Amino acid sequence: MSRFPSVSLRSRLMMVVILAVLPALIVTFYSGLRQRQRALADTRATALALARDLSDAQEEIVGNTHRILVTLAQLPQVIRRDPEASTAVLARLLRLSEGSTNIVACDSAGQVFANVIPLIQPISYSDREWFQRVLQTHSFVISDFLIGRINGKPEVILANPVVDDSGHLQGVLHTALRIDWLNRFIAKRNLPQGVTGSVIDRNGTVLAHYPHPEQFIGKSAAEIPVVKRVLDEIEGVAELPGLNGEAYVFGYASLRKVPGSMHTVVGTP
Numbered sequence: 001m002s003r004f005p006s007v008s009l010r011s012r013l014m015m016v017v018i019l020a021v022l023p024a025l026i027v028t029f030y031s032g033l034r035q036r037q038r039a040l041a042d043t044r045a046t047a048l049a050l051a052r053d054l055s056d057a058q059e060e061i062v063g064n065t066h067r068i069l070v071t072l073a074q075l076p077q078v079i080r081r082d083p084e085a086s087t088a089v090l091a092r093l094l095r096l097s098e099g100s101t102n103i104v105a106c107d108s109a110g111q112v113f114a115n116v117i118p119l120i121q122p123i124s125y126s127d128r129e130w131f132q133r134v135l136q137t138h139s140f141v142i143s144d145f146l147i148g149r150i151n152g153k154p155e156v157i158l159a160n161p162v163v164d165d166s167g168h169l170q171g172v173l174h175t176a177l178r179i180d181w182l183n184r185f186i187a188k189r190n191l192p193q194g195v196t197g198s199v200i201d202r203n204g205t206v207l208a209h210y211p212h213p214e215q216f217i218g219k220s221a222a223e224i225p226v227v228k229r230v231l232d233e234i235e236g237v238a239e240l241p242g243l244n245g246e247a248y249v250f251g252y253a254s255l256r257k258v259p260g261s262m263h264t265v266v267g268t269p
Helices: 009-073 083-094 129-137 177-185 225-234
Strands: 104-107 112-115 154-163 171-176 196-201 206-210 236-242 247-254 264-269
Touching: 009 083, 009 104, 009 154, 009 171, 009 177, 009 196, 009 236, 009 247, 009 264, 083 104, 083 112, 129 154, 129 171, 154 177, 171 177, 177 196, 177 206, 196 225, 225 236, 225 247, 225 264
Parallel strands: none
Antiparallel strands: 104 112, 104 171, 154 171, 196 206, 196 264, 236 247, 247 264
């Protein structure tokens, strides 16, 4: 008598069918897996390319503004802090500064001595973190998100030192990159449907967001997983939850002009 129970004809036929279709199923599975891997690789490449493109566009704006401030900082009337002559030249060069509505010149104590927009009362920037950074580093700096002292609107400050021929700091020139303008700029970049675009400052505060900027501007996103990654790296790709809680493939790139100051993040679904 057999030690194993007899296998019915029906069971044998089922085993034959399974063995016959199993190779095809395996091939289909791995083919689908390869397709998904290729699609994910394409999505990652697209996200990074979009982030680089958006960051490069901002890089150009910041670079142009920096050149204007450097040019102004070399003019004799600015170095000697001549209010009337400085104001006239600031107004002329302001027309070349994209996204800005004012250029301000301060002495080394932070007191404004020239300004394109007329002031109602004297203003000092000595307590501003970005101003103190310029004094410490004698270099071009970009501020975090803040509310403008003159116009009362959200903005980011781009500031450059004024140094005389002896290397002594005589003052600081700065201009404000308006947050509303930055958001319109991103909206005009024609990102693909379903793609999000954000600009984050060095503290993780949202400077700009597309779409629906009003939901995010000025709010801290420092604890959002993708923002944590962005603040730690110069450039890369990550699959993480975004500002709205939904999972995206994110490409991100940081401003090279002032490393760590502004980060561009593009999310693709």
